[in-house]
Amino acid sequence: MEITMAANLHLFLSRIQHETRLVKEARATLAMRVFSRVRVLGLWDHGLPVRDVDPCGMEVRRVRTLLGFVRARFPSLQPGPLTQVYAGLSFLQYAFAAAWQALVLRPSHISCHNAVLLPIAWFAAKLGGSKLVYVPHELEVERTGLSLNAKRFEAPLERALIKRCALVVVVSEPIAAWYRQRYQLREVVVVRAIPDSGFAPGHSADRARIRASHGVPADALLFIYQGVLAAERGVDDLVQIFRRSNNPRLHLMLMGYGEAEARIQEAAAQCPNIHFQAAVPVDQICRYTAAADVGIFVLRDPLSLSYRLCLPNKFFEYLYAELPVIVSDNLSHLAELVQEHRIGWVTRPEDLPQLIDTIEAGGIVSIKPAVKDFVARNTWASERSRYTVVYGG
Numbered sequence: 001m002e003i004t005m006a007a008n009l010h011l012f013l014s015r016i017q018h019e020t021r022l023v024k025e026a027r028a029t030l031a032m033r034v035f036s037r038v039r040v041l042g043l044w045d046h047g048l049p050v051r052d053v054d055p056c057g058m059e060v061r062r063v064r065t066l067l068g069f070v071r072a073r074f075p076s077l078q079p080g081p082l083t084q085v086y087a088g089l090s091f092l093q094y095a096f097a098a099a100w101q102a103l104v105l106r107p108s109h110i111s112c113h114n115a116v117l118l119p120i121a122w123f124a125a126k127l128g129g130s131k132l133v134y135v136p137h138e139l140e141v142e143r144t145g146l147s148l149n150a151k152r153f154e155a156p157l158e159r160a161l162i163k164r165c166a167l168v169v170v171v172s173e174p175i176a177a178w179y180r181q182r183y184q185l186r187e188v189v190v191v192r193a194i195p196d197s198g199f200a201p202g203h204s205a206d207r208a209r210i211r212a213s214h215g216v217p218a219d220a221l222l223f224i225y226q227g228v229l230a231a232e233r234g235v236d237d238l239v240q241i242f243r244r245s246n247n248p249r250l251h252l253m254l255m256g257y258g259e260a261e262a263r264i265q266e267a268a269a270q271c272p273n274i275h276f277q278a279a280v281p282v283d284q285i286c287r288y289t290a291a292a293d294v295g296i297f298v299l300r301d302p303l304s305l306s307y308r309l310c311l312p313n314k315f316f317e318y319l320y321a322e323l324p325v326i327v328s329d330n331l332s333h334l335a336e337l338v339q340e341h342r343i344g345w346v347t348r349p350e351d352l353p354q355l356i357d358t359i360e361a362g363g364i365v366s367i368k369p370a371v372k373d374f375v376a377r378n379t380w381a382s383e384r385s386r387y388t389v390v391y392g393g
Contacts (some may be wrong), residue, residue, distance in 0.1 A: 102128030171311050
C-alpha cells in the first residue's frame with residue numbers, strides 16, 4: 001500500500017550498531033513505499049563512520065559530541081561533575097544536529113526513540129513541518145537502570161510532550177495499556193518485535209557448523225541467551241548455573257554485546273560447556289539461534305515495571321528459530337504467553353538450575369509443534385502493516 005513518498009527522520013540516542021527494531025522498521029517502511037527515505041540521527045563513537053548507509057537502505061548520521069570525543073580519548077573516564085558538563089554540552093550538540101536534519105530533510109514524520117529527546121524532537125518537528133511519532137522501545141520512565149534523578153527529569157518531559165505526538169508506538173499490549181491509562185491517550189499502536197523474512201533459520205548444515213565451531217557436541221543440549229550481555233539481564237547467573245553443572249551434555253551459549261563480554265569470555269575459556277558468540281548482523285541472528293535447542297530469558301527480582309511488561313526481540317527470535325523458551329514467572333507478560341500457547345517453560349529464577357537438569361530432547365521435540373503454530377499465527381508480514389496506520393495520517 002503506497003501512502004506517501006516522503007522522508008522519515010529517527011532520533012535515537014544510540015550508536016546505531018545493533019538496533020534490530022529500527023532496522024526492521026526502516027526496511028518495512030521503505031519496502032512498502034511508506035517512505036522514500038529513512039534517516040536516523042545517532043551518536044558517534046571511535047571507529048564508527050559519521051555517515052553510513054545500512055544494507056536495508058536506511059541512512060545513518062552520527063553526531064560527534066564532546067562527550068563521545070572525550071570518552072574515545074580517555075576510555076577510563078569516570079562519571080563526575082565534569083562528565084555531566086560534557087553531557088549537557090553534547091545534548092545541545094545533538095539538538096542542533098537534529099534541527100539541521102529537520103530543516104534539510106523536511107521529513108513528513110520524525111520518530112523519537114527516547115523520552116529525554118522529546119523536547120528536541122518536538123522542536124525539530126516544528127522546524128521541519130513534520131508530525132511527531134513517539135516510539136519508545138520499552139516503558140521509558142520505568143526502565144531498568146534509570147536513576148531517581150533521571151526519572152525526575154524524564155517523567156515530566158514525557159508527560160508534558162506525549163500528547164503533542166501524533167501517535168505513540170510500543171512493543172507490547174500491556175505497555176500500551178499503561179500509556180493509555182497514565183496519559184489518557186485514546187490510541188496507542190502496538191508493533192511487536194517479530195522477526196522479518198530476513199530472520200529465516202538456516203539449514204541443518206549451518207546448525208552443525210556453528211555448533212562445531214564452538215565445540216558443542218552433536219548430542220548436547222545447547223541453551224542460548226542472546227541480546228545485551230549485562231548483569232541486569234541475568235547473564236552472570238546463567239554462567240554460574242552452567243559452571244556448576246555436573247552434566248556434560250548441558251551447554252550454554254551467550255550471544256550479543258555489552259559490559260559482561262569480558263566476564264563471559266573468561267568463563268568460556270575456563271569451562272568447556274560455556275560459549276561466547278559476538279553479536280552478529282541482524283539477518284544472521286536466527287541462523288545462529290537455530291544452532292541451539294532452548295532459549296532462555298530469566299531474571300531475578302527486583303525487576304522494573306518495564307521488564308515485567310516487556311516483549312523483547314529475543315523472545316520472538318527464539319521462537320522463529322523453532323526453539324522452545326524458558327522465561328521467569330516475574331516476566332509477567334512473557335510468562336502469560338508461554339503458558340497460554342504452551343511454547344516452553346515458566347520458572348521461578350531460583351528453580352532454574354533444577355529445570356535445566358530435567359529438560360530432555362524428547363520434551364523439546366514435543367513442544368516444537370506448538371512453537372511452529374505460534375510462529376505461523378504471528379508473522380511480520382501482518383505486523384508490519386501497522387506502520388501504514390502509524391505513518392499514514
